[in-house]
Amino acid sequence: MPADPLSATFFALADPTRRAILARLVQGDASVKELAQPHQMSLAAVSKHLKVLESAKLISRGREAQWRPCHLEPAPLRDLATWLESYRQFWDRNLDGLAAYLQALQRDAKKQGD
Amino acid sequence: MPADPLSATFFALADPTRRAILARLVQGDASVKELAQPHQMSLAAVSKHLKVLESAKLISRGREAQWRPCHLEPAPLRDLATWLESYRQFWDRNLDGLAAYLQALQRDAKKQGD
DNA sequence: TCCGTATTTAACCGATCGGTTGTCAACCGA
DNA sequence: TCGGTTGACAACCGATCGGTTAAATACGGA
Incomplete structure (x- = not known):
């Protein structure tokens, strides 16, 4: 490992x-x-x-x-998300509409959590 | 592979x-x-x-x-982010304040991109 | 105490990893 | 055409992976 x-x-x-x-x-x-x-x-x-x-x-x-x-x-998954964040700017620049898509996903997850 | x-x-x-x-x-x-x-x-x-x-x-x-x-x-990184999203609900439930933290990170990335 | 259940450990196996060195192919410029 | 640069490919190596089977360990219950 x-x-x-x-x-x-x-x-x-x-x-x-x-x-x-x-x-x-x-x-x-x-x-x-x-x-x-x-x-x-x-x-x-x-x-x-x-x-x-x-x-x-x-x-x-x-x-x-x-x-x-x-x-x-959850900690390592959170760390992984943090690592990914440093690339979000990159793919946001290259894939229009993705930010909105992820935000919608987050909203849905939030709703399910309630 | x-x-x-x-x-x-x-x-x-x-x-x-x-x-x-x-x-x-x-x-x-x-x-x-x-x-x-x-x-x-x-x-x-x-x-x-x-x-x-x-x-x-x-x-x-x-x-x-x-x-x-x-x-x-960017595509595989985007897919990875999508996979991670399905766990966000899990760690949001377990780590208070993380959602806000990540949202702030996203905001910062957005600003840098402008 | 002995038994059954749950789980780990040890030893082994073929396949793959991450690196090396050596050789070869592609391309540019003089 | 020849030399230099860039890069890929093949063969090899020790270490590790993902699985197996068999044996050992830990615990609760009759």
């Missing part, structure tokens, strides 16, 4: 299985077995993916008896 | 050298030699990095005599 945090974040997200796990965790914490269920691979493989996500601090893990519930951590 | 576009984008960005190349390209197109100059590695290595960025469609390449100028392409 890469040393610098941003590389670790990008690396962790560069795998569909790991992104699917994150997407699942948006809906709430889950056990390893629960996270593994949709994927046709061994539990050990999923455990490895979780280790990658944890080392990138994208998830944290609790302890509940023999379960190790996974919890989504 | 990963098959699906989003994985390819994340993979390409999970390397500091490649991100540095992108950052340089924000300021304008550049030749391979020019892009290689700040990095202490062979030209061939940089050429490989450019191939990764190109296959992820993060850059495109022109032809000017024996030069192959590199050009930053």
Whole structure:
């Protein structure tokens, strides 16, 4: 796993299985077995993916008896958004109407959150 | 290189050298030699990095005599922003004041663009 | 205490990564 | 036409990736 945090974040997200796990965790914490269920691979493989996500601090893990519930951590995603922001000016300059589109997306997200 | 576009984008960005190349390209197109100059590695290595960025469609390449100028392409970054948007609701719920912070960042970027 | 469930670890595997060196192709200018 | 510059390509290398199977660990319950 890469040393610098941003590389670790990008690396962790560069795998569909790991992104699917994150997407699942948006809906709430889950056990390893629960996270593994949709994927046709061994539990050990999923455990490895979780280790990658944890080392990138994208998830944290609790302890509940023999379960190790996974919890989504927003900080690295926020950092990623900050990194992306430094390019927004660039693509705003090149793609008209995108700003408005993203603002609309944000509005929708806000509404859903209410 | 990963098959699906989003994985390819994340993979390409999970390397500091490649991100540095992108950052340089924000300021304008550049030749391979020019892009290689700040990095202490062979030209061939940089050429490989450019191939990764190109296959992820993060850059495109022109032809000017024996030069192959590199050009930053915004589309994958825009797609990445769209992917991130689906998590904004999540971290907005968890980190107060972040939305305002990002909106301020956006405003600043807008101003700079004017 | 022994059993079952949940999860991690270890050892292994083929494929790929990120770098190297060496060679080759394309193009310009003298 | 020849030399110099720019860049790509191939072959190679050690390290790491993403998966496997098998064994070990941690915990609660009967």
